[in-house]
Amino acid sequence: MSKGWLDVFVHPNGERFHVDNDPTEIRRLRKRCLAILPEPVVMEATGRYHRAAHANLHEAALLVAIVNPYRPRRFADAHGRLAKTNNIDTETSAGFGPTMPLVTSKPPTSSWRRSLNSRVPAVKSSKHACRWSNNFPKRPWGIVIAQITERFELCHRHGKELAEILLPLVQADPTTVRRFEIPTSVPGIGPVTAITLLVEMKELDSDNAAEVASLAGSTPINRDLGQLRGSKMIRSGSIVARNVLYRAATIAMHWNRDLASLYGRLRQGGKPFKVAITATMRKLTVMTDTLLQENRVWTPTPPRPNIRRATQERRLSGTVRTFAIKSWTAAFRIKGLAEFVDALPTRPGLHHTPKTTWPSSLIGQAGFHAISQMCPSGSAT
Structure with missing residues (x-):
């Protein structure tokens, strides 16, 4: 990714080409990606040079993963490729995608893109103002004091003006109004x-x-x-x-x-x-x-947490746990009794009910289902 062109490498067939970083060539790139259907398209984050291609490919329902260039570079070092060229970087990024877990991302909306472009000078203006205030000389000349003070006030004024421009952009997007109100409530x-x-x-x-x-x-x-x-x-x-x-x-x-x-x-x-x-x-x-x-x-x-609701849930879970323990205990006891009766020697005139015909009223519904699962043959009635 660069200001002039975009280098592309198709993994794993090894096809390589590059297109200019302009709207016409990016549309041509989208057609070729749709023909290849890569999953996903891996792009290195460049700050602003990848945004047009990211938005265009996302409109075509292609999954795009923006990765930190540091990670593919370390991936190349792990493979012993110490040289750094455009061809090596594109091939490394293409091989990095199928190997490592990636998270696809969506491009920002138009309002957020304008906010992003306006935010940079606002932050820089405030940063320069703070830098000048921290590095203010102790014994400067009179004209130097006037120039530094004027620049300090100018940076603060520009920062406030740009911040006022950002607020209407945020309020114009209903999905971001609440997400903006919550952080600004923190002192x-x-x-x-x-x-x-x-x-x-x-x-x-x-x-x-x-x-x-x-x-x-x-x-x-x-x-x-x-x-x-x-x-x-x-x-x-x-x-x-x-x-x-x-x-x-x-x-x-x-x-x-x-x-x-x-x-x-x-x-x-x-x-x-x-x-x-x-x-x-x-x-x-x-x-x-x-x-x-x-x-x-x-x-x-x-x-404050809802203590009453938490207490009720805890009591309910304890009741369910106690009922389950008692049901399984009764089930195992009756199963042991049934095995004992089956093991009795058969005598003339002695008859007993098989364990698969024990009535459910003796053990309750939960124990009845438990014995039904434990019986090796037949079904409990």
Whole structure:
């Protein structure tokens, strides 16, 4: 994937071709993919150069998996292919698809695409403003102070204007209004941060909160070999999401009671600032994912669980378990009695009822069905 053209490799027949990265050539690529019917089409994430092809192939009902280029590159290293060329990369990505489990993705809607394009300068403007405020010289010249202050105010104004442009785009899509309201209810997450997380992390609202935190790049990774206990580092994940989470965590640790207590406890325990702020980022990500999954806004105190309903369910399960135990106990006792009667020696004038004709009233309905399953022949009546 590049700005000028797209290199294509068909696995496993080895067909290779490339098309220009423009609408006409992408339509030609779609026709060839429909003739081949690959499952799925593997594309390397490039930031923006793959979006047109992704949307066009998705319209044709083709499954497309967007993968991190780092993973196919390591896949090539594992096969001993150390060189890096366009042909090697396309062949490696095509072989990576059938070998590794992939998750197909859908392209963003038009409104979200506009939000994505508008979000980048908004985040960069705010980042430049923060950078200038942090690196403000202590004893500059008078003209330098005026220029830095003017640029600082300009970046803040541009960031606010772009954030105001994003809000109508979110409100125009009914499916994203609620998903936008929930993150912004958390102290420390503003409109730009919420939109960035929803755009960059489609995995939000997932059952696996730990996986979501890992995809955000806020999960420390162990480095323990033998007796070595190395320092835990964060890596991988979306760098854009990690940057906005860092800024949100620095604000939330002052205004969010839960995150402030976590940060203060870690700092008092002797943890460095980066370790404490990374843990705050992780908890902020998990909190946002949990709120989206439960479809509720943030509150200072979590909602109380329905204790009465839980107690009733626990009592009901206990009653069912007790009934099952008693039924199976009675069934095994009657089965043992039946085997004992069958084992009695036959005497003249002595007759007994076979075990397959015992009345169900003696053992109850549950025990009756249990004996019916245990009897080797015939059917209980």
